[in-house]
Amino acid sequence: MAGRPREFDRDAALEAAMFLFWRKGFEAASMHDLCDAMGVRSPSLYAAFESKEALYLAAFEHYVATEGQAVWDKLGEGATARAGVENLLIGMAEALPKSRTSPAGCMVALGAVSDEWPAAITRAVRKVRLDLLDSLRARLEAAIANGELSDAVDVEALGRFYLSVIQGMAIQAKDGATAAELRGAAKTAMAAWPGGA
Amino acid sequence: MAGRPREFDRDAALEAAMFLFWRKGFEAASMHDLCDAMGVRSPSLYAAFESKEALYLAAFEHYVATEGQAVWDKLGEGATARAGVENLLIGMAEALPKSRTSPAGCMVALGAVSDEWPAAITRAVRKVRLDLLDSLRARLEAAIANGELSDAVDVEALGRFYLSVIQGMAIQAKDGATAAELRGAAKTAMAAWPGGA
DNA sequence: CATATTCTGTGTCGATCGTTACAGAATTGG
């Protein structure tokens, strides 16, 4: 394998792109901004990532595999489905506000909501949103199967409800809501758990 | 008052702009798109509305005064605060999905969430979002004052919680959720009302 | 060392962005 070696760290550059897309979204993050943030000239960027659209998809995948998964995994933690959902909501409340290391909001919840993003990106982002809804449904179904929840519970409605709370918290985090404020909303949402506390 | 009369209906053009901004957001709606949708050439548009940013602000104001107010008013309807909040949530579930006459989603909930919109627009949109939060808080405080709710209720948390549900429903409506699906989430959210049903 | 290969940096491409100059058309007031 001949050829001049790449002078930048592909993974580090991808992560820098992820943070910029996270902050600005797809359109508002220009290639000029991206080159600056990634420390790479545009021909090198195109050689490594093909196009802005492909770069976004790669950055989004990286986001899902790291930032996203770390929080969504909390749904599986806890002895009961109720504990799992509460862990997920509280985890979101902690993760969504701006911190020293990450922007406010969520690439999944807030990505491609304005239509008009490239179709492939809209498809990828919506798929992850629906995957989370499926995960919620699955955990609720399992809770019904093992008797934690009555089989009279409307899984569809309950799943969409918790998804709504999560996505709404993402918007509020963008508006500057603190983790404590979002925790309050999350705790309140748990009061809707079927059968009470 | 001399001068050639305007050949287009300013209000009709503004409403056409509103629908386009509603569907596409600020950046994705180009002046070319807007001229097409409004049936006006760009010099006439600039003469009537000054700039794209000012046009958005005017369209947004129009949205708030019509589409928005019609739904938010439901918070005040109903004998109790609980009924008011439920009316608001159900009203949102009906209004948010795409219909024959209007795009999916909400200019208030989903506007200027990607930063990087002109500062004046971000300021205006966030202000309306916070106004709705204030309205929720006010209705809850009133409910405590007249004894409907215990004064142990965390108004801040409860208000943010219902705002989250509304904003999350707006995202799901953009993803194609139906009114029936959003109603399910709304009904479920009412189960979190303090003191149970 | 020679060659093939791959990256880097400069500079620029055509397209589109928001915006406006300019000339002609349509109106009101004198």
Add this chain to the structure above:
DNA sequence: CCAATTCTGTAACGATCGACACAGAATATG
């Protein structure tokens, strides 16, 4: 009818967009 005024339509402005041509520099292989 003339002047002043305001709109309409054509055409184009400079800026920025995403993307790339090209030449030179740096590596591996033979």
